[in-house]
Amino acid sequence: IYAFWIVVLILASFIAHLYLQNKNKQALTPESSVTLNGAVVSIKAYNHHYQSYGKINDETVIFLVDTGATSVSIPEHIANSIGLKKGYALQASTANGITTVYYTLIPKLQIGNIVLHNVRGNINPSMKGDSILLGMSALRRLEITQKNNVLTLKQQK
Numbered sequence: 474i475y476a477f478w479i480v481v482l483i484l485a486s487f488i489a490h491l492y493l494q495n496k497n498k499q500a501l502t503p504e505s506s507v508t509l510n511g512a513v514v515s516i517k518a519y520n521h522h523y524q525s526y527g528k529i530n531d532e533t534v535i536f537l538v539d540t541g542a543t544s545v546s547i548p549e550h551i552a553n554s555i556g557l558k559k560g561y562a563l564q565a566s567t568a569n570g571i572t573t574v575y576y577t578l579i580p581k582l583q584i585g586n587i588v589l590h591n592v593r594g595n596i597n598p599s600m601k602g603d604s605i606l607l608g609m610s611a612l613r614r615l616e617i618t619q620k621n622n623v624l625t626l627k628q629q630k
Contacts, residue, residue: 527605529557547577547594548603552596614628
């Protein structure tokens, strides 16, 4: 009888894990459309943050929108896996203090149907998470509005 309940608990845990994975995937997938004026992407708040799947050089990544970040900031382990090259060293002021980051140029950055080319960014060896901060070096190229926990990004033609 113990083995039965152990199997039931393992099965329930597995089903719950699949459910949460699917919910996370849906929450991070932006809504995209194209209008006569350009591309539009809507991102719903998830865990009180605007996060979204996107791509850098056609590799899927998770962006965390950060209007307080000067540029797109990429954890070093992600930069290595998507083939970004380190440039010159810079000192950057982050939430965790002053740190050394490395300039990089992102050839192609995509979020939904918005595509940006040659975006300034930095590779940050001290970032440990799996999210890329989508900072103002990318966001300043877009029109940004926020209403009712939805962030809308528009790229003019």
